[in-house]
Amino acid sequence: MQIALAPMEGLVDDILRDVLTGVGGVDWCVTEFIRVSDRLLPASSFHRLAPELQNGAATRAGTPLRVQLLGSDPLCLADNAAFACSLGAPAIDLNFGCPAKTVNKSRGGAILLNEPELLHSILSEVRKAVPAAIPVTAKMRLGFDSKDGALDCARALADGGAAQLVVHARTKVEGYKPPAHWEWVARVKDVVDVPVFANGDIWSVDDWRRCREVSGVENIMLGRGLVCRPDLARQIEAAKAGELLEPISWDALQPLLADFWRQARRKMSPRYAPGRFKQWISLLTRTYPQAVTMFAQVRRENDCERLDALLGLDVNAPGFKAAI
Known part of the structure; x- marks a missing residue:
């Protein structure tokens, strides 16, 4: 089982990443998205949101950091991904889940889930541009306004070269409203041959147990649940080992x-x-x-x-x- 800390724009910056990963239990974390449009970004754009790149691409606790890119131009994303790797990124993550209206209006984030062919093209170009030893991963929702294309999107990403998929188990329109549809994570898992992470509405150890039962996956990504309960990853680790960890006071x-x-x-x-x-x-x-x-x-x-x-x-x- 792996536990990841979610990328949350405007919330989980390098400071909060440092503090939360210092509590323990987090296997890897992800930057806030770096917006890529029509040019190769300067190093300062990466260092601003990922200062850890200048410190071994890890938080103070040693938790590895992935650099997340957001955009819709396959070649431009590929160029920026390759540059991020030259700056020390140990993995590249691609954002297909951001629900923000301003992002979606400029063809970024969850709006791209309406175009599975484009998802495949983006993954393919980024995968070709990034050194073979560096994984390319992706985070997706279940769709923009419908779950009908969720499995096609997951297949497109996996076939394009994604080494892992994180599935936020809601559509863009559903936002962050409960419930998260963990049963759809199970459906995604059944159609791809790469590890799948469940994300959404894991606020407690009991939620994790239900998510594991419904989704059938071991790997999870924690977002607001970990921000609100900083030792949640450690509690889940302990529960996985059959132990009970007293919550941090x-x-x-x-x-x-x-x-x-x-x-x-x-x-x-x-x-x-x-x-x-x-x-x-x-x-x-x-x-x-x-x-x-x-x-x-x-x-x-x-x-x-x-x-x-x-x-x-x-x-x-x-x-x-x-x-x-």
Whole structure:
């Protein structure tokens, strides 16, 4: 069984990837999508969303990072994928699942699920351009507004050269509304000869057990479930081994929050760091009642120094350097 951390644009950046993979249980993670349109992007575009490329393409915990590309031009995607590999990417992931309207309007993400022939062409060109030792993987939904073409899309991706498929078990139109249709992951698994990962609505160990039973797959990708419950991957690992792992307590979570905030202060401007911190606290309210109290405290606070004090961080401590 492998457990992956999902790429979530605007949420799981390099900071949150670092903190969450540091908890343990995650086998690999993926960048936010790098938008490819009509040109070869400069190295700075890759390093901005994947700074780990300058550190062995892994998080501080050693978790490997895949670079995800999004676009519709097969040759342009192929050129950028090859360049990403030259920068150190150990794997290339292709996004065919993003439901954002702005992305879909510019022929990116889930809208391409209406064109299985194009999916095959993209995979084929990228596979040809990328060194043979570097895998090319893909993330898809069950369709744009219908599941009717899901199996054709999965076959197109696998036949084009995808080494793995991650299936978010909903259509674009269904967005993130429950339920996730894990039974369709089972159908995809039956028509391709590559490993399939189930993604969607895995919030707990019990959800994982149900997903495994319904989908018939062992591999999973965790998104919001891991963001809301940072030790969920470790809990699932323990359950797989027949053990029970006590969930991480709110008190034990405090060093992770402090680490996240410290990194945000170092890397982000004071204008944006508070919002990113509050975003994570808001999501933690799903699991921790204490997060509700903390969110109420920080909701209207945009002063970084006052947030430092709230978290008990000493900005004058050795090694602490905030962004300007």
